[in-house]
Amino acid sequence: MTYQRPAYEQVTISHGGNTVVLRPSLRAAATLVERHGFPGLFRALDDLNLTIISEIILAGSTNRQDAAAFLLSQAGKPLFPFVSAVRQPLGDLVSMFTPARDPKAKASKGKAISWAEAYAGLYGYATGWIGWTPEAAWNATPTEIDRAYVAHLDMLNAIHGSAEQEQHVHDPCEEVTEGEARSGLAKLKANAQRGKP
Template sequence: MIKRRAYEEITIAHGVTLRPSLRAATVLEERYGLPNLFRALDDLSLTIISEIILVSFSSGNQNAAAFLSSLRGRPLLPFFLSVRAPLAELVSMLTPAPDPKAKHKPTTGKPVTWSEVFAALYERATGWLGWTPEQAWNATPTEIDRAYRAHLGKLKAINGGTDDDKESDPEQAERNVAAGLDPEFDRAGLHALKGMGKKA
């Protein structure tokens, strides 16, 4: 498994810097699907490798297009061999890094697609964190996820929560906010209390 960098950015040939932004993740997932990106690197697909570079180029598409144009008429194998490993690292960074502090708990809900995950990250960045759309698109999925978790931790601290409290469920917190409730409001607990009152 590839170790994730603290600051998610890679450099390929000729000092070209690539960043696994939410924009890049969303575009590449929509066009190819994340598993196919790894397969394209193994298959040395010039089309998909070029697309990964184009959408991840931190200085913009024009510079990326100029870089790729400079490869015309030259042997491609040395290029493929030099970019395959760093691009595999970049593709792995298109998904949020696991939170080392999070407690593992079994998933009980229905599986979500990566496009749904990326849409939720955009909503959290612009809705919860107050970032501009441009800031959200330029941030990496990991940056958004960590900032969002820190924001929930801040709300927990403001509302008197402790580390011993039950871990926050981000989806429930979002439903609470949509309903005009405190993000940490325990709706299930309230229903349980109401049920006990009816039995009494």
């Protein structure tokens, strides 16, 4: 069975009557991937590493106080049932730290970049191109920023045209150089002095 990414990227973790909502925000992605890398995050879930699992929950939570209370409620209780309950949703969350593939997008021919560079680029698109506040950029997911940036470019292309669209064909016969203009003007003056039209 393949993983179906939700349209609105969010996961809910529940255990022992407590629930926390998590979002794969740019802030969470940049912080956790910089600190542990994607392999380290997935390995922590496989190895039942409570420290990193707690970091993922705190970084991804929509309400940090709820996340702290959720983790505190697990203190002194058996670890395995807790980790078994949160492992799959946290794996889904970490997967959402990469922008969802746009089926209309063409394959990139650019050079490979690090995730830190990719996240910095997304932040730049959000704040520089789209005009979001820094807070809005950090709270949006990488997919949301990517989709908003593409939509912004589509809007600019619709308003101003695209370089890919057919350009107006320029007729070189209509072009007159400065030298030709001066030469023509000189001929007109000479003809006027001789009384010719």
